[in-house]
Amino acid sequence: MLGHDASFAYIHAVKLTHEKNLFAKRIGYLTCNLFLHRDHELMLLLINTMQRDLQSANHIEVCSALASVCRLVNVEMIPAISPLVFKLLNHPQEAVRKKAVIAVHKFFKIVPETVLDQKDQIRKVLCDPDPSVMGASLHVLCEIAKAHPAASKDLVPSFVSILKQITEHRLPRDFDYHRMPAPWLQVKLLSILGVLGTADKATSEHMYEILQECMRRADSGVNVGYAIIYECVKCITKIFPDHGLLELAASNISRFISSENHNLRYLGVTGLAQIVQVSPAYAAEHQMVVVDCLEDPDETLKRKTLDLLFRMTNPQNVVVVVDKLSFHLRTSVDSHLRRDLAQKITSLAERFAPDNEWYVNTMNTVFELSGELVPAETAYNLMRLVAEGTGEDDAADNAFRVFAVNTYLKAGRQMLCKNTYPDRGVPGREN
Amino acid sequence: MIQFILLISRQGKTRLKKWFVPCPERDQFRTIKEVSSLILSRSPKVCNFLEWRDYKLCYKRYASLFFIACVEGNDNELLALETVHHFVECLDRYFGNVCELDLIFNFHKAYYILDEILISGELQESSKRAVLHHISEQDAMMQENEQAKRKG
Numbered sequence: 001m002l003g004h005d006a007s008f009a010y011i012h013a014v015k016l017t018h019e020k021n022l023f024a025k026r027i028g029y030l031t032c033n034l035f036l037h038r039d040h041e042l043m044l045l046l047i048n049t050m051q052r053d054l055q056s057a058n059h060i061e062v063c064s065a066l067a068s069v070c071r072l073v074n075v076e077m078i079p080a081i082s083p084l085v086f087k088l089l090n091h092p093q094e095a096v097r098k099k100a101v102i103a104v105h106k107f108f109k110i111v112p113e114t115v116l117d118q119k120d121q122i123r124k125v126l127c128d129p130d131p132s133v134m135g136a137s138l139h140v141l142c143e144i145a146k147a148h149p150a151a152s153k154d155l156v157p158s159f160v161s162i163l164k165q166i167t168e169h170r171l172p173r174d175f176d177y178h179r180m181p182a183p184w185l186q187v188k189l190l191s192i193l194g195v196l197g198t199a200d201k202a203t204s205e206h207m208y209e210i211l212q213e214c215m216r217r218a219d220s221g222v223n224v225g226y227a228i229i230y231e232c233v234k235c236i237t238k239i240f241p242d243h244g245l246l247e248l249a250a251s252n253i254s255r256f257i258s259s260e261n262h263n264l265r266y267l268g269v270t271g272l273a274q275i276v277q278v279s280p281a282y283a284a285e286h287q288m289v290v291v292d293c294l295e296d297p298d299e300t301l302k303r304k305t306l307d308l309l310f311r312m313t314n315p316q317n318v319v320v321v322v323d324k325l326s327f328h329l330r331t332s333v334d335s336h337l338r339r340d341l342a343q344k345i346t347s348l349a350e351r352f353a354p355d356n357e358w359y360v361n362t363m364n365t366v367f368e369l370s371g372e373l374v375p376a377e378t379a380y381n382l383m384r385l386v387a388e389g390t391g392e393d394d395a396a397d398n399a400f401r402v403f404a405v406n407t408y409l410k411a412g413r414q415m416l417c418k419n420t421y422p423d424r425g426v427p428g429r430e431n
Numbered sequence: 432m433i434q435f436i437l438l439i440s441r442q443g444k445t446r447l448k449k450w451f452v453p454c455p456e457r458d459q460f461r462t463i464k465e466v467s468s469l470i471l472s473r474s475p476k477v478c479n480f481l482e483w484r485d486y487k488l489c490y491k492r493y494a495s496l497f498f499i500a501c502v503e504g505n506d507n508e509l510l511a512l513e514t515v516h517h518f519v520e521c522l523d524r525y526f527g528n529v530c531e532l533d534l535i536f537n538f539h540k541a542y543y544i545l546d547e548i549l550i551s552g553e554l555q556e557s558s559k560r561a562v563l564h565h566i567s568e569q570d571a572m573m574q575e576n577e578q579a580k581r582k583g
Binding site: 026191 | 451478479484485509512543546553556558565
């Protein structure tokens with residue numbers, strides 16, 4: 001772990017798991033979890049032990065085996081292990097049921113068909129009396145909802161009622177975290193509702209009331225409460241839009257964005273980016289704060305603000321926004337960020353360019369600063385525009401072509417010195 | 432889902448690492464080096480989230496240790512911080528005023544607790560009492576086994 005190679009010990013770890021002694025067995029499983037991965041050649045030795053332990057009478061052995069299943073299972077093992085795991089969904093111990101549900105979640109990610117055949121069993125787990133098991137089932141149901149939303153829409157009333165019970169503090173007190181009832185369950189339910197309500201008015205209408213209630217109760221001044229509010233905002237922007245809820249979401253986001261806490265400002269900027277996609281009007285009142293965030297010394301906040309600016313662009317402010325993005329493209333060194341910025345500038349220029357000369361100039365800047373990160377289609381589009389013109393006015397087109405050729409000649413001369421341009425200047429010279 | 436959890440000291444030593452997606456050893460070490468250098472160089476006044484490759488790193492400093500959780504792009508970052516805090520609170524309850532030395536000498540127990548809280552990158556148990564109850568059950572059973580072995 002600290003960097004020393006320990007591969008000599010792996011086979012001993014596997015042998016330890018065969019031991020009857022629980023102490024040795026747990027240590028063996030722990031070491032295997034840490035060192036092996038699902039394609040390791042020693043996995044075959046483990047499969048038999050895991051199958052035996054999954055059927056053992058001692059629930060702690062079952063738990064250790066299930067934890068390893070979650071970590072190490074691969075495609076070949078699933079037919080052998082999945083029937084045992086599905087049987088364990090009905091085990092009397094709730095710890096075992098909980099881990100079995102999460103193992104099912106892992107199976108779904110690897111081979112979805114195994115789980116879809118057993119949908120009814122999983123839905124039964126949703127009604128499990130123990131809240132932890134119910135919470136664990138939400139993970140699987142979330143993945144199923146993302147993959148097959150239509151099939152899961154009938155579960156929306158159950159999710160809404162569970163969320164209602166949680167916010168009314170009807171779960172045991174153990175699940176309260178800093179006086180918020182079961183925040184992780186709330187967030188998970190909210191994300192499932194967001195997935196299921198997308199573009200569906202009827203389903204979304206079921207959720208409006210509970211979303212409002214959830215946001216109101218989460219407003220408690222603790223970090224966890226803010227996390228829930230943020231998730232509510234995300235959900236509201238995904239489902240069929242409702243004016244009242246959007247107002248509520250926007251007012252919460254304004255509070256975040258003007259707060260002193262850096263984390264809240266980050267969440268505010270991200271949340272505003274999502275609200276703006278649904279209804280651009282809300283961006284206008286926060287323009288000054290957004291500009292402030294752009295000058296913030298915090299790198300992460302700056303990136304998120306650039307993302308927000310990208311979504312807030314319209315034909316009026318495109319020149320200013322692209323200026324800011326180009327400035328950051330010039331000064332940044334991180335290759336992921338630069339590729340991202342180059343893509344954003346290209347897409348904004350193609351969508352909102354006020355005139356052709358500005359478009360050519362902007363694209364030239366992008367090629368000059370990050371030519372190797374721009375895909376080839378962009379350059380071909382540009383050349384096509386220059387060669388064919390807009391077809392409206394011949395004289396204007398000719399003037400534009402002359403302008404384009406001049407800029408490329410200038411750039412071509414520089415290219416001979418700098419060599420950053422991928423052969424773009426050549427087609428321009430043909431005219 | 433959470434991709435991995437890392438605990439590193441202020442000097443950059445790894446105290447605990449748990450990957451929830453398959454990742455070969457070499458890549459793990461490369462990732463640890465990159466991530467530690469990124470996070471140890473952050474000033475305390477900036478926000479606790481960092482974008483790295485396609486993921487987000489949520490980190491928090493507790494005394495001399497940095498707890499780092501790597502989440503996917505569409506996950507709730509503040510919730511990841513709370514998950515890490517939940518883990519720290521469980522450790523604190525179990526060890527009683529936990530410090531870095533406890534984690535160095537009893538790293539296997541720290542892993543057991545982490546396994547009770549997080550599986551496959553998702554939170555499985557949000558009730559501290561249930562987590563500690565399971566761990567103490569397992570400890571008791573292990574101790575019984577040990578005593579039986581010594582007698583036999």
